[in-house]
Amino acid sequence: MNNLLKNKKISETPFRLEVLSIFNNYKNAIPLSVIEKDLKSYNRITLYRTIKVFLGKGIIHEITISGEDSNYAICEEDCGTNTHTHNHNHIHFKCNNCGIITCVELEKYPKISLPNYKINQLEIQASGVCSTCNQ
Amino acid sequence: MNNLLKNKKISETPFRLEVLSIFNNYKNAIPLSVIEKDLKSYNRITLYRTIKVFLGKGIIHEITISGEDSNYAICEEDCGTNTHTHNHNHIHFKCNNCGIITCVELEKYPKISLPNYKINQLEIQASGVCSTCNQ
DNA sequence: TAATTAATGCAACACCGTTGTAATAAATTA
DNA sequence: TAATTTATTACAACGGTGTTGCATTAATTA
Numbered sequence: 328m329n330n331l332l333k334n335k336k337i338s339e340t341p342f343r344l345e346v347l348s349i350f351n352n353y354k355n356a357i358p359l360s361v362i363e364k365d366l367k368s369y370n371r372i373t374l375y376r377t378i379k380v381f382l383g384k385g386i387i388h389e390i391t392i393s394g395e396d397s398n399y400a401i402c403e404e405d406c407g408t409n410t411h412t413h414n415h416n417h418i419h420f421k422c423n424n425c426g427i428i429t430c431v432e433l434e435k436y437p438k439i440s441l442p443n444y445k446i447n448q449l450e451i452q453a454s455g456v457c458s459t460c461n462q
Numbered sequence: 463m464n465n466l467l468k469n470k471k472i473s474e475t476p477f478r479l480e481v482l483s484i485f486n487n488y489k490n491a492i493p494l495s496v497i498e499k500d501l502k503s504y505n506r507i508t509l510y511r512t513i514k515v516f517l518g519k520g521i522i523h524e525i526t527i528s529g530e531d532s533n534y535a536i537c538e539e540d541c542g543t544n545t546h547t548h549n550h551n552h553i554h555f556k557c558n559n560c561g562i563i564t565c566v567e568l569e570k571y572p573k574i575s576l577p578n579y580k581i582n583q584l585e586i587q588a589s590g591v592c593s594t595c596n597q
Numbered sequence: 598t599a600a601t602t603a604a605t606g607c608a609a610c611a612c613c614g615t616t617g618t619a620a621t622a623a624a625t626t627a
Numbered sequence: 628t629a630a631t632t633t634a635t636t637a638c639a640a641c642g643g644t645g646t647t648g649c650a651t652t653a654a655t656t657a
Contacts, residue, residue, distance in 0.1 A: 338603060338654055373605055375645060380604095393526040393585075418574065423582070431579070437572035439553065439586070443593035444566075447558070450528075451574070452585040458578035473623055473634060508636055510614060602655070613644080618637100625632070 335384040342370075346377055347386075356390050356398035356419070356428040390419045390428055392452055398428045419450070422457035429457065470519040477505075481512055482521075491525050491533035491554070491563040525554045525563055527587055533563045554585070557592035564592065 331347065332339045349365045350357070359378070363369050378399065381387045390398040403417075417430040431453075439446060466482065467474045484500045485492070494513070498504050513534065516522045525533040538552075552565040566588075574581060 340604065340654070342605075370606055371644090372607085372646085376604080389528050391526050391528040393524050393532075397528075420576070420579065431576060433574065433576075437574060439568065439572065439588060441555070441566060441568075441588075441593075443596055444555065444588075445591040445596050446588050447590040448588065450587040450589075452587075453574060453576075453579075453581050453583065454585075455582040456580040458576075461578055461580050475623075475635065477636075505637055506613090507615085507638085511635085598657100600655105600657080602653105604653070605651080607648105607650085609647085611644105611646080614642095616641080617639090620636080620638095622635070623632105624634080625630100627628105627630080 331386065335386060337380060337384060342373055343377055343380075346374070346381070350387065350399070350401045354429070356400035356430065358396040358398050360396065362399075390430075390452075392419070392421055392428065392454075395421070395428070400430050419452045420457060421452065421454040422460055423454055424456050424460040427457065466521065470521060472515060472519060477508055478512055478515075481509070481516075485522065485534070485536045489564070491535035491565065493531040493533050495531065497534075525565075525587075527554070527556055527563065530556070530563070535565050554587045555592060556587065556589040557595055558589055559591050559595035562592065 330339075332343055337343075345366060346362060349362050352365070353361070359374065362374065363371075366374070378387070381399075382389060385402050387399045388402050390400060392398070416436050417432045419428060420431045421428050437449075437451070439449060465474075467478055472478075480501060481497060484497055487500070488496070494509065497509065498506075501509070513522070516534075517524060520537050522534045523537050525535060527533070551571050552567045554563060555566045556563050572584075572586070574584065
């Protein structure tokens with residue numbers, strides 16, 4: 328995890344390391360605005376490009392929920408190296424109370440079969456009240 | 463379906479009727495670009511506002527898939543009157559071959575339970591090859 | 598350390614969606 | 628149906644978001 332960038336064969340720069348460390352400071356998914364806020368010195372364009380590179384290398388994945396800003400979260404070890412082969416065993420949960428979006432692991436991931444369809448990938452987004460707020 | 467607008471208690475205007483008829487011409491979800499293309503005379507701003515009103519009244523729903531333009535599809539009869547209570551028994555399927563996004567009904571919709579979580583809503587997005595292309 | 602390759606950041610731009618407002622059309626009331 | 632009220636349309640203008648070209652600077656390689 329410390330030499331993640333070198334493993335992914337991209338240059339290790341202070342900016343990228345700082346973005347990575349911000350991701351690691353949160354257990355949940357975060358939007359660009361959080362990254363911008365946390366960066367010591369931040370350049371809009373460099374951040375966009377960094378996010379694109381991280382997405383392309385499978386370092387992070389994007390969570391797109393209707394009506395929300397895009398959120399980003401660190402990928403698990405076994406994620407693919409690009410967005411198409413990217414695969415995970417978790418769902419994306421949006422808490423309507425605290426607003427936080429998290430990746431939640433499922434023991435048994437639902438299977439869906441549609442006659443005549445070939446299903447390659449499932450993305451499941453749930454919303455409700457998270458375990459922290461639900462007390 | 464013909465007096466949909468009046469049922470929803472919004473004014474019936476030529477523009478809105480034309481947008482509605484475009485939705486009815488497609489069995490699948492469509493992005494704004496398709497609506498723009500099909501409108502005889504189209505005003506960008508009015509279209510945005512029309513879509514917003516349709517969304518708010520539960521006439522259409524938005525399908526947001528990572529990396530795609532937003533798509534819109536006519537809601538079923540039993541959809542709620544706003545986006546929050548909006549509920550459906552279908553998943554959103556993106557065909558990687560033809561690119562078309564459809565709402566596909568499921569006989570048995572998967573249930574997901576997470577310890578300590580309260581799940582109000584599920585949005586399921588699948589991708590692969592649709593029944594038309596898969597032949 | 599020198600040469601090569603890649604990342605950064607500035608300027609400038611295009612696109613997307615929104616807002617204020619005047620004109621116009623639809624709905625309501627008498 | 629005509630007059631009034633209410634809502635919609637469309638123009639002008641704007642702000643935000645994401646992108647590209649390019650010169651500078653930093654990281655990697657030999």
